[in-house]
Amino acid sequence: MAGIYVFSEDVALGKQLLTPALELKKSLTQSIIALALSEADAKELAALGADNVVVLQSASKWADGLAEAVYTQVSKSQGSVLLVGGTLRGKGIAAYVAAKLNAGMVTDAKTLKIEGGKLLATRVLYAGLATCEEEVVFPAVATVRARTFLAPPASATAGKVEVVTVDGDSRITLGVVTPTGTAGVNINAASKLVSVGRGFRKKEDLKLAEDLAAALKAELACTRGVAEDEHWLPIERYIGISGQTVKPDLYLAVGLSGQVQHMVGCRESKVIVAINNDERAPIFEAADYGIVGDLYEVLPLLTVALGK
Amino acid sequence: MPKCLVCYKWTLDEQDIKIKSEDLSLDSSRAKGKISDFDRNAIEEAALLVEKNGGAVDALTYGTTTVKQSLKDCLSRGPEKVYWISDATAGNADASVTANVLAAAIRKMGQYDLILCGEGSSDQFNQQTASRIAALLGLPCVTFANKLSYEGETAKATRKLEDCQEEVSVKGPVVISVLSEINKPRIPSLKQVLGASKKPNEEIKVADLGLKPEDLQPKAVRKSVKGFVMQRKNVIYKESSAADNVAKLKASLASEGLC
């Protein structure tokens, strides 16, 4: 078996997949073959460490329909590993290929390495209650979600690009596609949140948080006190035991102490950052990064720094 | 009048699972069983389709000995008949084994116009079963549907993806996985609960499925499971200069890919 295959219909995610692929390459000493949907995407992947890039050129615009084409590529050289970007489309494609390869597949792998001639991955179980290690024999398939890894730095040599024409899945007819707008507050969908507590002295001061949120492209959230007692923000933005539960990539808690009733609503955030002028505030124990300081001083500086 | 099949899994209720503080291992001895949350949506969707279009719903499940506890629960929610496979192999089955067994059973059970699954099971959430079954049976697959209708012989689904909603239609047999937002599963009325015992169930034995031993061996093997305990980096910047702290925080955020 040979070949570490990498595919995502989203090229940004495809580039991120090259990072674990490069790690696996060190152990397996096999080429990395990236699959792309356009020559432009292929060139980007070729520049970041893919030894070969195959462009799956199809008249069909429905990426899901390329699962068979992905399978053909992986199986023809008996690839050892297939990493697929864990978008919703990607998961369907990956599972289809896994079935055709009669292979095991890890969904949403957090870490990947080779051990004992198998792919060893870690992932989450029971809605976040537990994590587990899964070992997959070759050929092994794994999906990896966006932002699990960062894209690798540029490689010394560019990989080779080839184009193949492939069919889509004619059994499925694509109808109307409606892009999702950004209208309306959906706290749960936001990948970044700036959450405010009563460290802010008055409603007008929330503008500091709004500016920071704009610089971060984040949504605003808050504690129960801010929503229910002060009525500075609507109830839909309140995070906590009887409010919303969120899992953003970034939860930036400003001027809130971090009581348990609040933290239970955001503890699964990927990165928690705290800004508070009380060093002993519980939020700091629950944070990955933090600044002990006056939010009135820190926020404007942070907004400017992030705006650059 | 579509002939519908819905596949469901009997899982442990994760709310009953405790983490042992000594070694972070999981204690599921007190955990009660339940039909996996998203499968309830699939069962409900099948029941709604059949209420609208006529036809009947069969259900299929593969599990260990506890799977028999699920039969009346399932039948109280709409299906007219449930096929069940109770086998020790289900104890450590991965998605490939599950799909092999379910696909083989479906080949035995007959032709269906619609095969519905939840988007993933509430315990492992592999999100693979629907796509795998479709691949093995040579059927098209539509995943992550939040809306479904059936006209003539055509299934129309709306998929909710990260950046868009897309409508697709498929003529002929198709496998569909549904999102939890597609419907609100009914609370079975007492008569529906009591009526479940009057509906038929049929056991299918793994030995009769014509599978090879390697088809029943998991390819993805769980090596260890640990309870999740919040561990944060706790990198706190306390310089006297706010500007210094901000610069350090920005660097940290950049390293996490957040800015």
Added chain:
Amino acid sequence: MNFELTEEQRLIGQSARDFGKEYLEPIAVELDAKGEFPKKVVQALAKHDFLGLLLPEDVGGAAAGFVSYVEVIEDLSRYSAAVASIVNNHTIAAYTIQKWGTADQKKKYLPGMAKGELLGGFAIYEHGPTPGVGPDTLVAKKQDVGYVLNGKKAFVRNAGEAGVYVVFATTDPALGAKALTAFLVKSDAIGVKVGEKLETMGLKGCPVADITFENVVLPETALLGAVNGGAAISATALAVASVAEAAQTVGIGQAAVEHAAAYAKQRVQFGKPVATLQAIQTLLAEVATDCHLARLGLRNAALLIEEGKPFEVEAAMIKSFLARLGSKMLIDTCQVEGGFGYSETMPLPRLFRDIAGTNLLDAPGDFPEKLIAASIA
């Protein structure tokens, strides 16, 4: 012997819990605050067959049995004991008609009651010393055709919302309770006057009021059971009702201990969750134990009722047990939650007020311990 519920009983309980979560949890606080009869919820209960649970299938009931019934009442009570009270009082009225009614009476009332179109009430208590005795006691005077009722009934639950009441009146004030007789009275009968709704400590939303009967004329066909047979009917019905009420107490207690336990795991004092402190562990353990044992006792009594076996002693035992320890479950869980839990935005204060209404003794003269002692000595 098997302590497990049957699959049907378990699934019925699951439906009741899911119903509670979906329909009762969102309204419980407002129901307690405003006390307005939850019409929509009652309609939803009917749709899920909860109001006809005990009634036979030929009148449209689910015939699910008494063990399923107490399971439902316990599960509903976890979310709103007030709504469970509405169901209980309705069901006891329906049960009484089912057990003692003529074929015609059953045909007249039970289908509507099973569907929830007709709500039931049970009018037994009076302001006087005991039903059948006292100046306001409800008297049923025999006429040429039927009876005329005059007097007052007290603390009638579902008063004003019920369409039919099971009413106990004495046919002879001289004989008092010995001449107690049961009647079926429609709420729209002339002379039936529902008094002002009482402000009760808890279980708000289940209306309680006195009902005055002013020359209410009833035909013979309104007689339920035998003339002067009312004492026996009310004794049995109240014994069954006491088991159903015990299920409310257990449901409330269970909700309280779960809430207190979750609180204790989160509330950190002196660097540790208070759930690690012995004082808290003791309180939680006692409540959990009492709740568990009460549930077993209550299921045992329910099974005896379902199987048509003698059950009065077991019913008295569970009633006695919870009269002593029911409210303690809330006293202890409130202690666990301390000042934080004392706020009306938290559930325990409401549960505290509710539970007190579920384990009240009906008649001090006939206290349960008397029956229990008589059974062994």
